Amino acid sequence: MIEVKVPTLLRRHTGGEPVVRGEGTTLGELFTDLESRHPGLTSGLVSGDGGLPRHVNVYVNGEDARYLGAMATVVSDGDVVSVLPAVAGG
């Protein structure tokens, strides 16, 4: 299983859970799996053209997925995926 850290902004889709787990061999597959387990969680993490949106960052083991292959980024058991939305509070 792949561990996914869920930011506060998206925890309404995970029943408040800060960490959820999912499966897949690519980031895209993982998102599809997560969406089936937690409806709404990853629908906002896919842009209109099927890529990553430009206002949310996804990190795989601390590396920006945009530079790893975006939705085609290879993931495997033990990886940690973090989702980081832009926030503006001050």
Added chain:
Amino acid sequence: MTEPRFTEDEVLRYARHIFLPGIGGEGQAKLGRAKVLVIGAGGLGSPAAMYLAAAGVGTLGLVDFDHVDLTNLQRQLLHDTNDVGRPKVDSARERLNDLNPNVEVLTHDVALTSANAMDILGGYDVVVDGTDNFPVRYLVNDATQLLGIPLVYGSIYQFEGQASVFLPGRDNPCYRCLFPEPPPPGTVPSCAEAGVFGVLPGIIGSIQAVEAIKLVTGAGEPLVGRLLLFDALAMDFTSVKLRWDPDCPVCGKSPTVTELIDYDAFCGVTP
């Protein structure tokens, strides 16, 4: 290297820095000559400005157009109960000068806009971003990139915070490299709508003060190319790599944003 000159009062006031390896008399003298601008005298700006004043930053600028509200006092330590209703920059200046009368506090009681940002920011050595909305964050990023001024970024939401340093220059990322576009309007609630843990800006704003002081004194390694993430509930600090985007419209190889734009339109909000 000339020995920096301090008054007797200053030697005592800054003794713990002057004797601190890594800051020392030289670093303290740099702080005294420094001009730092804190944008927003709110949650992040409060601890940032107070620590910078206490540290003896020579000129401390403050930008805020707002008035003190009772709902601010749960986290904005620049302001007192008696200050409710007063312009934030006025109560902030009093607090900062009570803390350290040696600091020249310059206040800008205006909303930062594309029309005034270059004038207000120009001349400062470091800018600290303590604003609370996307349009002004992109404005501050672009202005500091165009002016070549280091920007100490911090942002908070409920129990989570982020911080980084955007140092204009080769291969260093900026806010647009981190988030090329703002979220669709209405998808990220403000602190007023979503609530915010009172101590959270104290932590992130203090980290911003740390980075500003490091930039001024040259101590340590600035938080460049990394985004620090803090989660108060999990009590977890992590950092992720932040890369310079060669296609960045402001700091990339072929910039398309060469002057300030309409940031409300960019963020899809009606002013």
